[in-house]
Amino acid sequence: MKLMRISGLFSLLLLLAACVTINIYFPAAQAEEAAERIVDDILGKPQSESEQNKEKKGAALEQPLFQFLANQTLDFLVPPAEAAQPDFNASSPAVRKLQASMKSRNSALTPHYDSGAVGFTRDAMIAIHDAGAISLKDRNKVQSLISAENSDRSALYKAIAEANGHPEWEPEIRSTFARTWVDKAAGGWWYQNAKGAWVKK
Structure with missing residues (x-):
């Protein structure tokens, strides 16, 4: 009888330990909600x-x-x-600073999303989709915008992972944002599908 009690207690402890392990895995639903809030902003x-x-x-x-x-x-x-x-409320100073920088740049990028010149890549970045849609005099400016945006995006995904104390979550965070950018893109904007082919939304 005593052995059965010990066995039952041991099983309960194993179950609780398993629950703790499950809870520290990447919380996809929370990350998705946070990504939606950030991208909307x-x-x-x-x-x-x-x-x-x-x-x-x-x-x-x-x-x-x-x-x-x-x-x-x-x-x-x-x-x-x-x-x-994780704290997916984007409350760290680094996250807020990057989010503000990207928000202020968005007004300059939107016309290029609208024209199809720039699109969302499958790795949660942006790239030139149609260089012909950019006038020759604006090409350097657009390339600078893309470089600055991609730098901020990479830093954002890293900052969110670090704010949560889990830098190893950066790939999952990037993947979550990749889907969210496409979901939130306006009709007529371009994005890359999973195979890297450009698709018009």
């Missing part, structure tokens, strides 16, 4: 009140009740796991 697309409310309620509504309750119970039983969750 940069592209000048303010969220409506209904979208904000949907974000708050979405996590609970999208999962079955028993799963929601189980997650809440595990979060209560294993509070240290919460500390491992």
Whole structure:
């Protein structure tokens, strides 16, 4: 009987340890929500009140009740796991500075997105899609805009990973942003698909 109790206790400890391990994995849903907020801000697309409310309620509504309750119970039983969750509210000074820089540059880039001269790449950067859509006198200026934007984008993904204490998450953060840039792109803008081919939205 004593052996069964010890075995049961050991199994419970293993389960709790597994829960902690799961909670420190890359939280894709939180990263996606943060990416959407950041990209909306940069592209000048303010969220409506209904979208904000949907974000708050979405996590609970999208999962079955028993799963929601189980997650809440595990979060209560294993509070240290919460500390491992990333701060995807873009609250670090480095993230805010980069976001502001990209937002101020967006007005200069938008006409080139609209003309098809510049598009979103599959690695969450931007590149020239159609050089013929850029006048000869503007080519150096556009190239400078692209270089500055890509520098800020790389730094942003790295800063978010570092702000969360998980620099190894940078590839996942970049991948999340790559999808989000395309999702938030206006109709008629160009982007690269997974195979690297240019596609018009």
